[in-house]
Amino acid sequence: MSSPVQKVVLITGCSSGIGLRMAVMLANDEQKRYHVIATMRDLKRKDKLLEAAGEAYGKTLSLAVLDVCSDDSVKQCIDGIKDRHVDVLINNAGIGLVGPLESIRVEEMKSVFETNFFGVIRMVKEVMPDMKRRRGGHIIVVSSVMGLQGVVFNDIYSASKFAMEGFCECLAVQLLKFNVTLSMIEPGPVHTEFEAKMIQDVREKEYPGADPDTVHYFKNVYLPSSVDIFETLGQTPDDIARCTKKVIEASNPRFRNLTNPRYTPIIALKYADETGGLSVHAFYHMLFNLGPLMHISMKAMRYMTCGCLRNRAVAPT
Ligand SMILES: NC(=O)C1=CN([C@@H]2O[C@H](COP(=O)(O)OP(=O)(O)OC[C@H]3O[C@@H](n4cnc5c(N)ncnc54)[C@H](OP(=O)(O)O)[C@@H]3O)[C@@H](O)[C@H]2O)C=CC1
Numbered sequence: 576m577s578s579p580v581q582k583v584v585l586i587t588g589c590s591s592g593i594g595l596r597m598a599v600m601l602a603n604d605e606q607k608r609y610h611v612i613a614t615m616r617d618l619k620r621k622d623k624l625l626e627a628a629g630e631a632y633g634k635t636l637s638l639a640v641l642d643v644c645s646d647d648s649v650k651q652c653i654d655g656i657k658d659r660h661v662d663v664l665i666n667n668a669g670i671g672l673v674g675p676l677e678s679i680r681v682e683e684m685k686s687v688f689e690t691n692f693f694g695v696i697r698m699v700k701e702v703m704p705d706m707k708r709r710r711g712g713h714i715i716v717v718s719s720v721m722g723l724q725g726v727v728f729n730d731i732y733s734a735s736k737f738a739m740e741g742f743c744e745c746l747a748v749q750l751l752k753f754n755v756t757l758s759m760i761e762p763g764p765v766h767t768e769f770e771a772k773m774i775q776d777v778r779e780k781e782y783p784g785a786d787p788d789t790v791h792y793f794k795n796v797y798l799p800s801s802v803d804i805f806e807t808l809g810q811t812p813d814d815i816a817r818c819t820k821k822v823i824e825a826s827n828p829r830f831r832n833l834t835n836p837r838y839t840p841i842i843a844l845k846y847a848d849e850t851g852g853l854s855v856h857a858f859y860h861m862l863f864n865l866g867p868l869m870h871i872s873m874k875a876m877r878y879m880t881c882g883c884l885r886n887r888a889v890a891p892t
């Protein structure tokens with residue numbers, strides 16, 4: 576049960592990773608300002624969350640079933656909340672997909688959009704009308720740096736996050752008129768099951784339909800670089816939870832919130848050359864010519880790109 580002064584925060588995808596850490600951090604807020612409804616599609620996966628939440632469970636944290644891919648599940652969950660009142664909706668649930676385009680079935684691509692794009696739309700459609708009526712609320716969308724700048728071999732995942740960026744840019748303007756805030760969180764690589772699932776997936780898959788050169792570039796050039804990027808730039812889910820808490824508590828939250836100052840220069844390339852040529856050629860060079868030396872080029876880029884761009888990230892601490 577939430578007290579009248581507590582904000583009701585509903586988070587999707589709390590069985591692991593970023594959603595789990597957000598739920599735990601907000602439910603353990605020292606001033607007890609939040610009542611967190613931590614949702615997941617399968618309650619059998621609740622143990623890790625409950626263990627991490629400790630005494631908050633049953634006090635400032637409750638659990639609910641919610642599958643963002645099901646209209647019925649979304650409606651049932653929101654109908655089950657007192658007065659359907661949600662102050663802060665955090666759209667976190669999402670899935671990755673990486674690999675040569677030729678080897679990915681259209682059905683698999685659709686399921687990424689069903690979760691990452693339509694999953695958010697379903698949530699927003701269910702919660703937004705009440706927020707507009709009340710003239711208050713905050714919708715948060717966990718997007719990605721890949722929603723701002725594509726990364727090779729992540730074509731479909733990246734497209735699903737770009738779709739979300741466009742959707743949110745449109746909606747934010749309308750919502751402002753109703754005193755409802757919309758904020759996007761834009762993490763770079765984060766050590767969660769997302770990363771583990773990607774590595775596992777690559778081990779199991781054969782990549783039928785893709786030519787041997789493409790499979791070679793994917794497995795022997797892209798993947799080692801990606802693992803390297805995770806190792807050198809990876810953040811923890813707690814970093815992302817801290818950034819998100821700051822955004823929720825800001826008196827004037829920003830629309831886009833990059834969480835990783837060390838990844839910001841990569842995004843800045845796009846704005847330094849609106850034709851897109853700089854990003855395409857820089858990434859090509861980093862991947863195919865520098866390979867293991869990519870570290871150095873990332874460092875150089877940090878020095879070359881202007882400090883004000885670098886500092887446009889929400890510091891997690
Ligand atoms: N990790 C990273 O490097 C980055 C991640 N992100 C984004 O962060 C978000 C969270 O990912 P992260 O914590 O890293 O990954 P995890 O795989 O650890 O967590 C994803 C969560 O989403 C849930 N989920 C998947 N499908 C559904 C569904 N249909 N309905 C409800 N929940 C679902 C999963 O539940 P289940 O256990 O049932 O599968 C899980 O709880 C995603 O939107 C992702 O795109 C953004 C940038 C970087």
Ligand SMILES: CC1=C(/C=C/C(C)=C/C=C/C(C)=C/C=O)C(C)(C)CCC1
Pocket residue numbers: 718719720721726762763764765797800801804805841857858859861862
């Ligand atoms: C390989 C490669 C890159 C890899 C970036 C990666 C691997 C980013 C991962 C982001 C994630 C995991 C986002 C999740 O939503 C760069 C730096 C663009 C430079 C060019 C070559």
